[in-house]
Amino acid sequence: MPPLLFRLSVRPWRALSVGLAVVLGMGGWSSAQAQVLLHVPLPNGGLMQAQALQLATDSLRLAQFGQTEEALRRLQLAVSMVPNSSELLYVLGNVHLELGDLEQAIASLQKARALSPQDGAVLYSLGSAYLRQGSYFAAAETLERAVALQPDNPNARFQLGNAYLMLDRWDAARQEYEKTLELDSAYWPAMNNMGLVDYEQGDLDAAIDRWERTIEMNNAVAEPYLALATALYIRGETERAEELGAKAMRLDPNYARLQVLRENLWRENLLRDVQILLRTRPVAEALQQAAIEQFNRRMGLSE
Secondary structure: OOHHHHHHHOOOOOHHHHHHHHHOOOOOOOHHHHHHHOOOOOHHHOHHHHHHHHHHHHHHHHHHOOOHHHHHHHHHHHHHHOOOOHHHHHHHHHHHHHHOOHHHHHHHHHHHHHHOOOOHHHHHHHHHHHHHHOOHHHHHHHHHHHHHHOOOOHHHHHHHHHHHHHOOOHHHHHHHHHHHHHHOOOOHHHHHHHHHHHHHOOOHHHHHHHHHHHHHHOOOOHHHHHHHHHHHHHHOOHHHHHHHHHHHHHHOHHHHOHHHHHHOOOOHHHHHHHHHHHOOHHHHHHHHHHHHHHHHHHOOOOO
16 A cells, blocks of 8 residues: 555544444454444434444444445435534545545535534544645644644644645654654654655755665665665666665556655655656666566466
8 A cells, every 4th residue: 555545544543433444444343343432422312323323333344344335325324314423424534535535525524523623533534635635725724733632643743744745844844754753753654754855855865864764664665765766866876776766666566657656745856856767777677577467466367
């Protein structure tokens, strides 16, 4: 999974958020556990609320077995039955966010925020949705509020740094990434993105150091290898650059696509320079071979 998707999907799990993990297939929870985790208040034991709760827990169970569309349909019905439940709207908004339905995600999360304006988890998810939509000012404003409510949440700090990065607020972005790492020293995307900031500011040596440290933290993802290779190539270390660039392509050939790099917050200078590296023979050959292997796997042709 590309790092940006990881960055946007990691959220400060509370009880209801763990229920969402079942929806997204990220947890091995039973349906009974999911029903406990997805708590919706039942004033006066009302039948409507009870039915909505049952629909919501059913949706978690269905999604756990890959029936996403039916799960979403039942969750939408549950929300229609209890429209003033910020918890249900929060879950619905996050499901839409994970599925890439940004407009619907934002609509649901805005309603959840109106009902629970001091809920940091809701603000975090809404800010993440704005970020993916490209509404960077709205993302920054919303995530600033989330951080104010949850200053020790590394995920919110990281997302706020991403919003600042896209607004060219370099120092503010770096500060949030540093705070993220103070809260979670293993948070490799924050180290990686500090390299993005350094590169756009023209500090090649600092960027190289960041990406080398990122690889030490996680050597199984393509992005830091490709970024490091690009910086080394521009610095004149062509042999090592081509070797690392080829490794990045073998790890994930999707990173040869500029759109994927943009989604991972690569900016103008790095996007320009990586294209030079991608045209070199060793990297191009590694990309071609990795793309063939990827196609064969998808077609069930691999040995």
